[in-house]
Amino acid sequence: MTKLSTHFDLSEFVVSQTASRLGIDNSPPAAVFANLSRVAQWLEGVRILLGVPINISSGYRCPALNKAVGGSKTSQHMTGEAVDFIAPAFGSPRHVIDRIMDAGMTYDQLILEFPPTGWVHASIVEFGSRKQALLIDTNGTTPLFA
DSSP states (O other), X not given: OXXXXXXXXXXXXXXXXXXXXXXXXXXXOGGGHHHHHHHHHHHHHHHHHHTSOOEEEEOOOXXXXXXXXXXXXXXXXXXXXXXEEEOTTTOOHHHHHHXXXXXXXXXXXXXXXXXXXXXXXXXXXXXXXXXXXXXXXTTEEEEOOO
């Protein structure tokens, strides 16, 4: 088991039912480990902020897996810079995003995907964070204002 941070293992960032079903090797190349570690450390900050465990639903996606799940051709999941998660013990994904934004945490993107249930998509980059907050739902993509 490879620990990326105190509470997060590499396995949580690479597990995929789709990859298993299709026989896709979703092992990250060495070049993305620094990005995955940065995202895991950021998630540690979110976990402390919220005071509850976080459930990762999608982390790293190799290009073949990203294509299989219909991900964007420029998805930051493929570079290890993005993670999708929920924190059900804290509240809805919207509540999670509001708390992260209110705390002034650094992020590249926070995306509220398919509320009210849905999930939080967060991307973390080493340099040049856009600090962009978006909503994606059946109507498309729009800015999200907390």
